[in-house]
Amino acid sequence: MTDGVPATDRAGAPPFAMTGGVVRRDGREVLSGVDLRVGAGDVLAILGPNGAGKSTLVKALLGLVPLAAGRTEIYGEPPARFRGWRRVGYVPQRLPMGGGVPSTVREVVASGRIARRSRWLPALVTDRAADRAAVDRALEAVGLAGRARDSAHLLSGGQQQRVLIARALAGEPDVFVMDEPTAGVDAASQAALAATLRGLADAGRTVVLVAHELGPLEPLITRTVELEHGRVARESARDMTGRMTGSTAGSAAGSAA
């Protein structure tokens, strides 16, 4: 293994592939047999009403909640065996409150570099310079370069969301998973997110995001999957003319990639 990327990654395996995914919470099925393949370069929005299972689906894709039945793989490996975490950037719904120690914006964003570190070797001077440059780029990309020394917990909800996005950007992953990046976020932060996503999409990165409404993100989305009561109710993909088409009820969500 080099730099956290295992030699066993299966060439050509998609970022995510779930088959018949079932999740139970408190004895209740909250995901009921979801099939979802996310291809490299997809910018996929997971839509649906409150409680439909959107957050549960992204957490299950990442192995953060276990499947009661079915199977899911990240780049061809079940989450428990997957070792290429530097390839995956996760943006949770909100900044977890730390144990009383306030972190600066820069410290939170710099933590996004940790998965890139070798577990065995101390960071080289060149690595540290690359870390600093990546953190600077990430802060710049979300418009928070001027807030680097501020306490992250004192920022607005929208700015905290941008800090979390910058943390994922700093890790320079291949795939971004964002849980409601636009929820309760001010217009300036939504515009900053749309610009950031445009850059990621243009660079061929894969994005999976949960949203209630797409708003300014809509033109960037290449596929949608809509959940209802833990099942895929509808899905669509952008066709050659740029229109979203192909919504179907109850069928498997496949990627053209």
Ligand SMILES: Nc1ncnc2c1ncn2[C@@H]1O[C@H](COP(=O)(O)OP(=O)(O)OP(=O)(O)O)[C@@H](O)[C@H]1O
């Ligand atoms: N830790 C948990 N324990 C028990 N039930 C849970 C847990 N997490 C989620 N659920 C339940 O699972 C269902 C799906 O929740 P989930 O958060 O995935 O939905 P969602 O579509 O993301 O909703 P929202 O848009 O409100 O965030 C809901 O009924 C929720 O109450």
